[in-house]
Amino acid sequence: MPFEVYQPGVYLHGTKADLTIGDLLVPGRESNFEQGRLMNYVYFTATLDAATWGAELAVGHGRGRIYLVEPTGAFEDDPNVTDKRFPGNPTQSFRSREPLRIVGELTDWVGHSPEKLQAMLDGIKGLMQQGSAQIED
Template sequence: MGEPVAFEVYQAGLYLHGTKADLAAGDLLVPRRESNFEAGRVMNHVYFTATLDAATWGAELAAGEGRGRIYVVEPTGDFEDDPNVTDKKFPGNPTQSFRSREPLRVVRELVDWVGHSPEKLQAMRDGLDALKAQGNAQISD
């Protein structure tokens, strides 16, 4: 398996969540936790995707120590398109990014994924840092 491809659905019917949290099958990812991207902010939603690319970004950019992890998850309730991506960057939701106020159940860890190149990862970090410096990195939650 090579570097993830933008907008490519990992596997029809599966949802993914990238993080640094060490979780097990059956664990719940719940809202009302601190944001991985805005220090000190408690989020109203939990976020997930159908693309390996978006899940990989989540795993690589998540706050905390340790390695990034990607989990196959299943929503336990209603969910909607993630407006942070669909409204701001990619109308029509080609990233297949979603959010829910209900927990996500961890099905299993995906262990055979490959991260983005060091150059792509640094470019993303630089871009996020620039947005923060400009005051444009707020998450609509």
């Protein structure tokens, strides 16, 4: 279910980075989706589906990972999906200029089908070729 909240009050971050409990995700790191781009925000979600996409689409080697995260400061709706793609914020996607603390890891999540993943990758590639895959950061 794409817009189903994982657990009320629990936030998730999908990536390929190998992190441990207590680590901080901070702005100023390279984008998970655009090599060479430094991000002004850290992104997170309350839905398992959005976190799964983050884990599957992140650049890098190794397996995708989904971490439970705790914001350490103020955050806002992610303008890359809110209203631009989905009116309101049904994906429960957020961003913050403050660090996110890793408080756990989900290990039993199930990825999207290979066909669905390839369709998403093809769609992103098409947007990049058109020059319209830019992240509002």
